[in-house]
Amino acid sequence: MPASATPPQAEGPLLSLNSIEVVYDHVILVLRGVSLDVPRGGIVALLGANGAGKTTTLKAVSNLLRSERGAVTKGTIHLDGQRVDALTPTEVVRRGVIQVMEGRHCFAHLSVEENLLTGAYTGRRSRAELRADLERVYGYFPRLKEKRRTLAGYTSGGEQQMTAVGRALMTRPRLILLDEPSMGLAPQLAEEILDIMRRLNQQQGVSFLLAEQNVAAALRFAHHGYILENGRVVMEGQAAQLANNEDVKEFYLGLGKSGRRSFRDAKHYRRRKRWLA
Amino acid sequence: MQFFLEVLIGGLLSGVMYSLVALGFVLIFKASGVFNFAQGAMVLFAALTFVSLEERGLPRWGALLASLAIMLGLALVIERVVLRPLVNQPAISLLMATIGLTFCLEGLAQGVWGSVVKGLDLGIPDVPFDVKGVLVSQFDLFAAAIAGFLVAVLALFFQYTRVGRALRAVADDHQAALSLGIPLQTVWAVVWAAAGAVALVAGLLWGSRLGVQFALSVITLKALPVLILGGFTSIAGAIVGGLLVGASEKLAEVYLGPVLGGGIENWFPYVLALLFLLVRPEGLFGEKHIDRV
Numbered sequence: 001m002p003a004s005a006t007p008p009q010a011e012g013p014l015l016s017l018n019s020i021e022v023v024y025d026h027v028i029l030v031l032r033g034v035s036l037d038v039p040r041g042g043i044v045a046l047l048g049a050n051g052a053g054k055t056t057t058l059k060a061v062s063n064l065l066r067s068e069r070g071a072v073t074k075g076t077i078h079l080d081g082q083r084v085d086a087l088t089p090t091e092v093v094r095r096g097v098i099q100v101m102e103g104r105h106c107f108a109h110l111s112v113e114e115n116l117l118t119g120a121y122t123g124r125r126s127r128a129e130l131r132a133d134l135e136r137v138y139g140y141f142p143r144l145k146e147k148r149r150t151l152a153g154y155t156s157g158g159e160q161q162m163t164a165v166g167r168a169l170m171t172r173p174r175l176i177l178l179d180e181p182s183m184g185l186a187p188q189l190a191e192e193i194l195d196i197m198r199r200l201n202q203q204q205g206v207s208f209l210l211a212e213q214n215v216a217a218a219l220r221f222a223h224h225g226y227i228l229e230n231g232r233v234v235m236e237g238q239a240a241q242l243a244n245n246e247d248v249k250e251f252y253l254g255l256g257k258s259g260r261r262s263f264r265d266a267k268h269y270r271r272r273k274r275w276l277a
Numbered sequence: 278m279q280f281f282l283e284v285l286i287g288g289l290l291s292g293v294m295y296s297l298v299a300l301g302f303v304l305i306f307k308a309s310g311v312f313n314f315a316q317g318a319m320v321l322f323a324a325l326t327f328v329s330l331e332e333r334g335l336p337r338w339g340a341l342l343a344s345l346a347i348m349l350g351l352a353l354v355i356e357r358v359v360l361r362p363l364v365n366q367p368a369i370s371l372l373m374a375t376i377g378l379t380f381c382l383e384g385l386a387q388g389v390w391g392s393v394v395k396g397l398d399l400g401i402p403d404v405p406f407d408v409k410g411v412l413v414s415q416f417d418l419f420a421a422a423i424a425g426f427l428v429a430v431l432a433l434f435f436q437y438t439r440v441g442r443a444l445r446a447v448a449d450d451h452q453a454a455l456s457l458g459i460p461l462q463t464v465w466a467v468v469w470a471a472a473g474a475v476a477l478v479a480g481l482l483w484g485s486r487l488g489v490q491f492a493l494s495v496i497t498l499k500a501l502p503v504l505i506l507g508g509f510t511s512i513a514g515a516i517v518g519g520l521l522v523g524a525s526e527k528l529a530e531v532y533l534g535p536v537l538g539g540g541i542e543n544w545f546p547y548v549l550a551l552l553f554l555l556v557r558p559e560g561l562f563g564e565k566h567i568d569r570v
Contacts, residue, residue, distance in 0.1 A: 064452065064455060064456055067451075090460045093456075093457065098457070098458075101453060105450050105452060105453035105456070106450075107445070107450055107453065107454075108449055109445065109449050110445055115446075117439075117442055119457055122457075122458040122459075151567070
């Protein structure tokens with residue numbers, strides 16, 4: 001695994017999206033020119049409200065779009081300087097990019113360990129290598145080792161999220177596309193999972209592109225952030241800068257100039273400012 | 278007592294024949310969550326192909342290999358033409374597609390090979406022999422051995438191989454499997470090819486019993502109660518379900534027949550299946566539907 005985590009040529013960004021446009025079913029325009037870069041070893045957060053296009057952006061990279069009748073109609077996607085937008089999902093996974101889908105999507109009728117092993121489908125590995133890969137995942141998620149024989153469908157939400165991430169790790173990724181890992185989890189558990197991701201990033205050099213609605217948590221975790229609105233990037237910057245930006249504070253963190261608003265005021269809250277004309 | 282045993286054993290062994298058909302359904306259902314309505318037509322198609330090739334002068338093994346190759350080719354074509362355009366569509370669309378496929382296969386089989394009933398002699402004598410006073414058919418034993426072998430191979434394949442695991446993963450969640458780089462096309466082609474091979478075996482055994490004829494595709498219907506009893510997702514379930522159906526319908530015919538009037542054999546399995554649905558809808562060995570709430 002550490003072997004594949006080191007980039008073959010260390011120049012330019014690992015992943016680069018150049019003004020991509022995505023259309024579903026030939027008519028529904030979801031992304032209207034999104035550009036972003038994920039540097040090698042970087043953690044990039046993709047922020048925005050429901051329907052802003054976060055998931056679609058991730059699926060454009062992993063190329064799961066096609067099975068949902070979506071297509072990248074304009075723009076290019078480069079991985080290591082090579083175009084990847086015409087590859088099949090299998091080829092994208094082989095190149096070290098894996099998406100952890102929103103809502104976990106564990107195989108309910110497979111045991112936790114079998115779930116992890118499905119991640120090793122694309123790479124032919126010896127039994128010993130498989131064992132080593134499994135142990136590495138169990139090292140990061142000790143809880144999974146205890147539950148290895150349990151059907152994934154019977155494990156808790158947090159354990160399922162860990163299974164989904166562990167399964168992705170089994171593909172020996174360089175870049176993980178993480179879609180809403182905190183969804184439906186207790187804040188503490190979500191934080192725990194993000195901590196493990198941070199260790200993966202530091203120890204194994206795995207890069208992350210994270211789509212998240214929990215802006216506060218995402219900006220603590222990421223190095224760099226992009227904010228999407230209606231299928232466009234409306235703002236980008238260092239995570240710390242974004243977290244201190246007045247507009248971001250007001251729109252996404254619920255912090256107005258007068259400090260945190262009470263829930264009662266929020267009912268009458270109207271957005272006064274838009275970034276889009 | 279001896280008579281009871283004879284009926285029971287005869288029933289169990291004929292149940293194995295149902296299991297063989299049900300096995301094809303289970304394979305496809307396990308890997309794609311689709312009830313393949315066309316399995317019966319595949320049985321007919323396979324048997325007809327084999328017989329016709331043999332009629333045209335191919336030696337037995339040649340005909341067997343050629344029919345196997347044709348069934349595998351058929352699986353690839355079905356994957357390309359029927360399944361691939363329907364990725365991520367609701368299961369009902371796939372079911373309807375397999376119903377359409379049934380008619381195509383039946384038409385194709387009869388268009389190419391003709392619709393005359395053909396005899397098929399596998400060279401296995403269908404004579405009963407005596408086991409401690411109980412008569413057992415040699416042919417049935419042969420069929421049971423083949424079924425047992427197929428089940429063992431398939432069960433091992435599904436449980437312990439990389440591709441087998443991928444098949445079960447695809448059955449659970451297409452999208453997630455796709456996101457892990459498991460190519461759905463390959464998986465489906467493999468599964469339909471396996472179902473095609475099972476259909477060939479079932480077709481040969483049934484064909485030598487009933488003659489190779491159109492009615493073969495109707496044995497699909499007998500597989501339904503087998504699946505409901507055994508569970509749609511379990512290979513072992515297909516076997517146990519088949520044994521249950523075979524034994525119960527023969528016993529019912531013999532012991533309830535005189536009371537209720539004959540012909541019970543034809544509807545008894547369905548009543549059994551209905552009752553079973555009330556008590557245990559996932560079948561004896563089927564996967565329980567797991568829902569997190």
